[in-house]
Amino acid sequence: MPATPRPHRRRRTTRLLAAAAGLTTAGALAAALPASASADDHRGGHRPSRYQDVQLLSFNDLHGNLEPPAGSSGRVTELQPDGTTKTIDAGGVEYLATHLREAREGHPYSITAAGGDMVGASPLISGLFHDEPTIEALNKLGLDVTSVGNHEFDEGAKELGRLQNGGCHPTDGCYTDEEFEGADFPYLAANVLDERTGRPVLKPYWVWQKKDVKVGFIGVTLEDTPGVVSAEGVKGLTFEDEVETINKYAKVLQRQGVKSIVALVHEGGAPASQSYNYDCDAPGAGDGISGPIVGIAENVTPQVDALVTGHTHAAYVCTVDDPAGNPRMVTSASSFGRLYTDTTLTYDRFTGDIARTSVASANHVVTRTVAKAPDMTELIGRWNTLAAPVGNRPVGYISADVPSTGTESPMGDLIADAQLAYGKELDPETDLALMNPGGVRAGLTYAAKGGEGDGVVTYAEGFTVQPFSNTVNLQDFTGSDLVKVLQEQVSGANAASPRILQPSSGLTYTLDLTKTGADRIVVDSIRLNGAAIDPAATYRVATNSFLAGGGDGFTTLGTGTNDLVGTDDLAALAQYLTANSSPASPIAPPAANRITIVR
Incomplete structure (x- = not known):
């Protein structure tokens, strides 16, 4: 301490x-107060x-x-x-x-x-x-x-x-x-x-x-x-x-x-x-x-x-x-x-x-129409100089903005896809990845800082998206556990304010917001690569270390077995962008259509 x-x-x-x-x-x-209380002033003996x-x-x-x-x-x-x-x-x-x-x-x-x-x-x-x-x-x-x-x-x-x-x-x-x-x-x-x-x-x-x-x-x-x-x-x-x-x-x-x-x-x-x-x-x-x-x-x-x-x-x-x-x-x-x-x-x-x-x-x-404080400009310049060798390094390319807003966001899906790809490198048996929405701190912007469009994703931009230095963890869960995880998005600690996990490619289901509690997850709709979830089967799931510890009310994610701890989540995202994009072939934002929402 x-x-x-x-x-x-x-x-x-x-x-x-x-x-x-x-x-x-x-x-x-209130009745005794003057219209404007005066400042304390001891000058002149007052x-x-x-x-x-x-x-x-x-x-x-x-x-x-x-x-x-x-x-x-x-x-x-x-x-x-x-x-x-x-x-x-x-x-x-x-x-x-x-x-x-x-x-x-x-x-x-x-x-x-x-x-x-x-x-x-x-x-x-x-x-x-x-x-x-x-x-x-x-x-x-x-x-x-x-x-x-x-x-x-x-x-x-x-x-x-x-x-x-x-x-x-x-x-x-x-x-x-x-x-x-x-x-x-x-x-x-x-x-x-x-x-x-x-x-x-x-x-x-x-x-x-x-x-x-x-x-x-x-x-x-x-x-x-x-x-x-x-x-x-x-x-x-x-x-x-x-x-x-x-x-x-x-x-x-x-x-x-x-x-x-x-x-x-x-x-x-x-x-x-x-x-x-x-x-x-x-x-x-x-x-x-x-x-x-x-x-x-x-x-x-x-x-x-x-x-x-x-x-x-x-x-x-x-x-x-x-x-x-x-x-x-x-x-x-x-x-x-x-x-x-x-x-x-x-x-x-x-x-x-x-x-x-x-x-x-x-x-x-805090408008930007006032003069900049010179001491803050100096501070930012000094620390940016130290950060530049790391922050300016390109890690990938995007064809358009990758927003982080919405129940299911393109940025959340992209991170989940990156963690699934990394998980498969650690263990080819990895089946899916889940990303907590609160860990997606920003989206990726196509335009460079100066305003011109370039599509370059720098390490600094990736850091803004995922700044927590969580690790990518692999755990085993039964199909029944996986259903519980999805239900915990809208029940228990998350009943009043749902936290919708961002799913990797291949995981689809229906979220019915006309219902209440766990029933909002339509269990019969859950599919992994087109196949229904088998309650008795074992699934290898990639999450970050925060979720693997049961964070955000996902207690079931804290009970996984056969743990394997990998690199930090930002490194996994950067690695995925580097492997799957180039100036000539930038990566497109995911369509964010893995969850079907009924309102």
């Missing part, structure tokens, strides 16, 4: 505390006003996207006054830095916080260097605090501790002449415990203070992190209930005198609209947000004044009633640095609490 973090280096004058506390009240203070606006800037799920993300991953949808929508290109830390710095102007009381998954599943420029470039960028952005997300555990708690505390990578060493210094901001992991000691592996909470204004932060990740991270990544850890943990540390903060509290929760929901500026609290909007975060927000103690959330990569600014029946702000800023949230928390110096009824919040687009 990581050692206790060393004191954080700070470049700003804000005084930081390692602990403090609070009881938060909803507050019937007493500070009772109310102080504190700016909270937040974002989530950056995933190491330092450069502007491509395709749909780099766009947001904006609702227009006439009810139509338009898309806006967004994201890139050069632009995020400019937007955040401009947003802070005129706000002497400003905090920047994040909702987890700052690293992990990152593009090559960050992932190749174990996300040190992203931590460096976040330091420059002025991030004050973040919760951990599930992807912070992709490489285990020890590596997360290194990102917090610094030091060279234990196997790759130092990438530059200077030793990696770690994060200037604290990662909070209140509900992530060392199973041996029962104590959080990192700080559970942190307090920001400027003069007499104090705001406490509690950070948690989703309790189901072991279900979405490889078994090796969460080895030796336990993940506690989000609500119970937040409520526990809210009491701790209260006892220490901190009454203004924000929870950073790496769990999220689904908004009723895909437009980032949809008003989910408008009359007639119905359930503006649904999903796990609603239950959390409804049960977290009223002592907490606002929830900054993430994980679902959605955009929303909603109020959800707390257990006392008072509305409380719940926000999420999409993902990949495309949005940031600007929330005003009005602090009452008499009570030390937030005047809850005055909290205002909005999401803003």
Whole structure:
């Protein structure tokens, strides 16, 4: 487990505390509030006003996207006054830095916080260097605090501790002449415990203070992190209930005198609209947000004044009633640095609490029309220079875009085909491959980065698609087990939110969405190379190591026999593209017609 973090280096004058506390009240203070709370100003002997606006800037799920993300991953949808929508290109830390710095102007009381998954599943420029470039960028952005997300555990708690505390990578060493210094901001992991000691592996909470204004932060990740991270990544850890943990540390903060509290929760929901500026609290909007975060927000103690959330990569600014029946702000800023949230928390110096009824919040687009931050341009150029010899190497050629969207996606099928081909090299008896949709992080784009069409697939582009360094594993299953695996896509842990595995060529079946639960898999329709599945026969199945460990709720995949572990999944994809494409004969996107969907 990581050692206790060393004191954080700070470049700003804000005084930081390692602990403090609070009881938060909803507050019937609206009538007493001025139209705009004035800034604290001790000059000239004036007493500070009772109310102080504190700016909270937040974002989530950056995933190491330092450069502007491509395709749909780099766009947001904006609702227009006439009810139509338009898309806006967004994201890139050069632009995020400019937007955040401009947003802070005129706000002497400003905090920047994040909702987890700052690293992990990152593009090559960050992932190749174990996300040190992203931590460096976040330091420059002025991030004050973040919760951990599930992807912070992709490489285990020890590596997360290194990102917090610094030091060279234990196997790759130092990438530059200077030793990696770690994060200037604290990662909070209140509900992530060392199973041996029962104590959080990192700080559970942190307090920001400027003069007499104090705001406490509690950070948690989703309790189901072991279900979405490889078994090796969460080895030796336990993940506690989000609500119970937040409520526990809210009491701790209260006892220490901190009454203004924000929870950073790496769990999220689904908004009723895909437009980032949809008003989910408008009359007639119905359930503006649904999903796990609603239950959390409804049960977290009223002592907490606002929830900054993430994980679902959605955009929303909603109020959800707390257990006392008072509305409380719940926000999420999409993902990949495309949005940031600007929330005003009005602090009452008499009570030390937030005047809850005055909290205002909005999401803003990280447009690419502003000037680039020069320090971020320098950072990106420096790390790209180091990555170029690896990243620019061509590994294959495509005839058109290979998208990653849809219940069954062309990119998912292409990966499954690559793993089947690799599996057959390891063992000619391999019958099929299955790929988890969450592991397909992007599609392949025909146009080169500069915009011209070329169809070249570089190693860097492949890394963006499959950044997890999972291995390709072979296991034996009975035909009966294989049917259970397909049924687990739409039942059990995946009943409410189906996870449809991407099948390799030769595996076909019907998914009937008019039915419920396991019945949505039409068993009589399952065919492998045209033949019905024999329940008693043995089938050799290729998956990645995450699925082979039972990840994403596929418990049956964790019970296979005759295991054989191969190379990493990106190498298998690159090998397949190299063997099956050339400039004169590029590979075409799979038709994504292996699953027949009935709606």
